[in-house]
Amino acid sequence: MLKFYYHTTPNPFKVALMLEELGIDYDTVPVDTRKGEQHAADFLALNPNAKLPVIDDDGTVVFDSNAILLYLARKHGRFMPAETDGQALSWFFFVATGLSPFSGQAVHFTRVHTDSAYATNRYEKEIARHYRLLDDHLASNEWIGGSDYDIADIAAWGWVAMAPFVLEAQGGLDPYPNVKAWFDRVNARPAAERAMALRTKFDFKQEMDETAMRAMFPSNFD
């Protein structure tokens, strides 16, 4: 059976939604990143990048949330942009290489480290810019890839679910009504509700103590 290594952070939840959409059976394997379990040798053998999520699909190991979405979409022939659909592919990567990593940087410089005013401004503005572009795009598109719900939506959902936190200073999704309406459309899908249920399936460590900081941000302690 497919094993899904996860934590209750945005990137694994993209994969949770995809697995629920596909309706395939899987085992959830919690990896507690605040305890440093992502640095254990067994886990690094699956993903040397020491990050969640990872899947082990009966021996086929895939890491990076977007790689997993693409792998599963191709394997099952569902939620995959058509070969000729340049816009759907473009927006999938806008989410994968823009919205997602810049959301992560914005969280870092507004929550973890707030003493670098330049960096905080840079990432707050960059993430607002990404949301504004997505909002403009969704003014005339039902789904992020265009007319069909696909991996671009599934990829975006993981981080947009965190918007109340990531965009707190600007009022969460309030300035982005089209993103908000899109988010409601995704949440109305039964798969989204099932994916969300994983948030409380295991007790993950909550404390951001020094052990957690060292495990999650080793570059600050080198």
Add this chain to the structure above:
Amino acid sequence: MLKFYYHTTPNPFKVALMLEELGIDYDTVPVDTRKGEQHAADFLALNPNAKLPVIDDDGTVVFDSNAILLYLARKHGRFMPAETDGQALSWFFFVATGLSPFSGQAVHFTRVHTDSAYATNRYEKEIARHYRLLDDHLASNEWIGGSDYDIADIAAWGWVAMAPFVLEAQGGLDPYPNVKAWFDRVNARPAAERAMALRTKFDFKQEMDETAMRAMFPSNFD
């Protein structure tokens, strides 16, 4: 004929290499980002994200360098990881969502803005970590995806070509002999030489004056 909108920066050069590998005819359209040409209405209609590269393949517009690689690989059935090859897909996204955006942040905080010591350290360490992981991976793999040259290599080449600049403080590729050997293997391909020739095809603006800073880093001037 396919139009290739580009600038002499790392992301467009991934696409230049791909086009040369495929041996298809294309027109190069220079977009001078230091003059702000990426913010012109005509260009934003192609890519609202105001970034290079973009292709217009007889009406099919694709933006984001990695989306373009995937689009062209699928269309032409070349350099595409097999559907069952989880590792090749994983490493393609390691490059697309990790090595590439973190290289960009490292350049920003070591060249453009150097007064945020925390951010400079964060991104110098993160990019070194990505290169170390890639170097370890290439100790036992000829190509980034594994045994075949594919879009993971083509994606990485654009940024690795900038390593003498991005990694200058640590001696460029010297600490990463396996990456260096891989880079030499890619450069030995005739397509790489032809792609590199695009660097001098047009005279792009060189000065990083205030116009250039405003065009490239608008979030600093909001």
